[in-house]
Amino acid sequence: MATHELLDGEWIAVQARGGFEETVSEGLQQRGYGQFLPLYQQRRSRGIQTQMVDRPLFPGYVFCDISESALPNPCGARCHSTCGIRQRTHKYPRR
Numbered sequence: 638m639a640t641h642e643l644l645d646g647e648w649i650a651v652q653a654r655g656g657f658e659e660t661v662s663e664g665l666q667q668r669g670y671g672q673f674l675p676l677y678q679q680r681r682s683r684g685i686q687t688q689m690v691d692r693p694l695f696p697g698y699v700f701c702d703i704s705e706s707a708l709p710n711p712c713g714a715r716c717h718s719t720c721g722i723r724q725r726t727h728k729y730p731r732r
Contacts, residue, residue, distance in 0.1 A: 647704040648673075650695075658693045671702030 653661040658674055665672040675694035680687055 648700050648702055651699045651701050653697055653699055655697060658697070658699055661699045665699065665701050671704075673700040673702075 651661065651665075662672050662674040676691040677694050678689045679692045681690045
């Protein structure tokens with residue numbers, strides 16, 4: 638599981654379609670956005686086999702840094718057009 642460091646910035650919670658959190662996270666990263674997808678490991682059992690799988694800590698949400706220092710295009714419009722995004726939801730200002 639990858640670890641992320643949240644730096645100061647202007648973050649929004651982006652609502653993703655169910656099961657598309659990793660797709661949205663990768664799409665944001667490819668477009669040059671800072672992104673954060675917190676994951677946890679869950680044990681999954683099928684018959685006698687068990688395996689550990691990564692699950693989103695907040696299902697349906699990915700966090701995106703839209704601060705000017707993190708973006709090539711600070712307006713955030715390109716963020717919304719990433720595949721799998723339903724809508725931009727909450728804005729978290731710098732502290």
